[in-house]
Structures are given as structure tokens and as C-alpha cells.
Amino acid sequence: IDSLLFSYSSLLTDCTGYSILSSLQDLPSPPWPALRSKMEKHLQVIAVLQWVISFLAMGISCTVLLIYMFCTDLWVIAAMYTTWLIFDWNTPKQGGRRSSWVRNWTVWTYFRDYFPIRLIKTHNLLPSRNYIFGYHPHGIFSFGAFCNFGTEATGFSKKFPGIKPSLATLAGNFRMPVLRDYLMSGGICPVNRNSIDYLLSQNGTGNAVVIVVGGAAESLDCAPGMNSVTLNNRKGFVRLALQQGSDLVPVYSFGENNVYKQVIFEEGTWCRLAQKRLQKILGFAPCLFHGCGLFSDSWGMVPYNKPITTIVGEPITVPKVEEPTRVMVELYHAMYIKSLRSLFDKYKTRFGLKESDILHIQ
Incomplete structure (x- = not known):
């Protein structure tokens, strides 16, 4: 045994042994961490893109598909869904039908990490x-609002334990099959009086x-570096709060x-003028914007991965007044x-x- 140990130590000290150990140390590390990181980045891009496409095209696509099904042998399925749709029509105005399972999908963590998006709490809510x-x-798409709420x-x-958020969006979205569900x-609801009244008065x-x-x-005034909000003539939400x-x-x-x-005109x-006219007709503003490509820096629909940090401020206590004065x-x-x-x-x-940056309120 002693002779074997002596021979092994000699091998490590001579040039051949040293070169073997040196070669082993110089071997490249396995590519798995880099491969996993790249795969996660691709999943993040896909998670964000599916939301953009869903928001833009799911409602129209499902409406066209439903009409088409009436012209095929699948008309029975289309008729059954349409019947149920009519029966369920007022559900969005009555608290909706939120799903904890959907709200906790893994795809949303990839969505969050793409930018990334953070939520910061400053005060407790009762x-x-x-x-x-x-x-x-x-x-453009209120990514922070969707991801956080x-x-x-x-x-x-x-x-915020005990608090149930309901993000309000265009009521027209809830007239589209499948997209509404x-x-x-x-937990998203129509941004109309009936829906909000129900949540604040009949839902505990x-x-x-x-x-x-x-x-x-x-949305017509949003661009990188812009700190501007439209608020001066938006008082309906304050009246509703009162x-x-x-x-x-x-x-x-x-x-x-x-x-x-x-591109801001x-x-x-x-x-x-055309943007504002279409906004009144369609309910949303047709913006001329671009992000990056699917897996490159070319122009495309994928947003740039810039961090979004959402700060929830201090609540303003509001009394209940049935007929608030101006x-x-x-x-x-x-x-x-x-x-x-x-x-x-x-x-x-x-x-x-910068410290010199100010919030412009229009």
C-alpha cells in the first residue's frame, strides 16, 4: 500500500500529473445554468406577449370563432355557449367570478420577472x-396595474391581508365571449357605475x-421619461368615494x-384629432407605439424590460355623503x-x- 501511495504522489508532482490536474480545472463548467437562464428569459417574454395578444385579439377572435361555429356541425356547442352567455350577462356587474387558481398561475411570475414589477406597501389598510x-x-397597457391587482x-x-382588489377596465371587454371570463x-370588473357600486355597497x-x-x-401622452397624469377634470371617482x-x-x-x-402628436x-375622435367612438385610444421583437431588439409588440415599481400610498379617509356638494x-x-x-x-x-423632476397634472 505504501508503494502505491508513493507512486500516486509522484504522479501528482511530476509534469504529467500536474498537467492532468490543470486540464481538469480548466474544463468549462456545465452549460445548464446559462441554458436555464436563457430558457427562463424566453418564458418571461412569452408570458408577457400572451397577455398583450389576449388583450388585443382574444375578444375579437373568439367572437369570430363563435359566429363561424354556427355555420358548422358544431352549431349546437355555439348555441349552448350563447345561451349560457345570455344567462350570465350581468355577472361582471355583480362582483364577477374571480378565481384564486388563475390569479396564482405560474405564468404571472414569469410576467412579473420580465420587467420586473414590484409592489410597495406604505400603510396598512383596514x-x-x-x-x-x-x-x-x-x-399603454397598464402592466403594473394588471400584475399587481x-x-x-x-x-x-x-x-394587504383582508383586502380584495378589483381592477376596473373597459366595459366593452365584458361583451366579448371567453375574454370576459x-x-x-x-378579479377584473367593468369600469362603470353599476359594477363599482355593487362592489362598494353590496359586497361587504x-x-x-x-x-x-x-x-x-x-395613454396618448405616455412615453419614456414622461411624468404626466390626466387628473384635473377627473372628479367622478371622488364623488363616487363620497x-x-x-x-x-x-x-x-x-x-x-x-x-x-x-409617437406623440x-x-x-x-x-x-383623429386619435381623440376614435377614442370617443371605440372607448380606447389608438396609439402609435412599439417595443422590441420576440427574441431580438428589433421593433415589435413585446415591451421593453424596464422595471415597474408600484407604490400604494396613504389612504384618505372619506365620509359617506349621499349627495355630496360640488x-x-x-x-x-x-x-x-x-x-x-x-x-x-x-x-x-x-x-x-431626479430631485428636480415634477409630476405634471393635466
């Missing part, structure tokens, strides 16, 4: 109260209706405007604007903005 969250800015990817329920499963407490206050008009006695909560997403590049140009609405509207400005100024330097 489950004994109802709330109206004012979300700013709109951006339409899914559990950023842990809303853990950060997809949206409702995430602990409800938080999230309204993207600037709406389609605000009528329901629901507290107002300002929410600002830093980075929401950075994920797409948009000046006021008074025919392009701008003065009262303007008072709480001014309080809301002050609170939103304060939230923006407090956190702006932490997320890439």
Missing part, C-alpha cells in the same frame, strides 16, 4: 373599510376597486411609461392631488428620477 385606488399613470404575482393578498377570473367590506383614473386619454364612504388611495407606478416608445394636429367633491379632489404629488416626490429619486 379590512373593515372599502377603498378606491386611483392608479397612475395609464401607460389582477394577479397574486407580487403578493397583494399577503401585503378570462378577465373576471383575475375589504374591497378595493382599482381605477386607472387617466384612462385612454392619458357617496359610498370609501377611502381614496393614490397609487403611482414608476416606470409604467418606459416600457414602450410612442402635438395638440391641434389632424393625427391628434365644493365637497373639489375639496377631496384637491386632497387627493396633494397626496399623489407627495407620494411621487417622496419616492421619485429612489427609482431613477
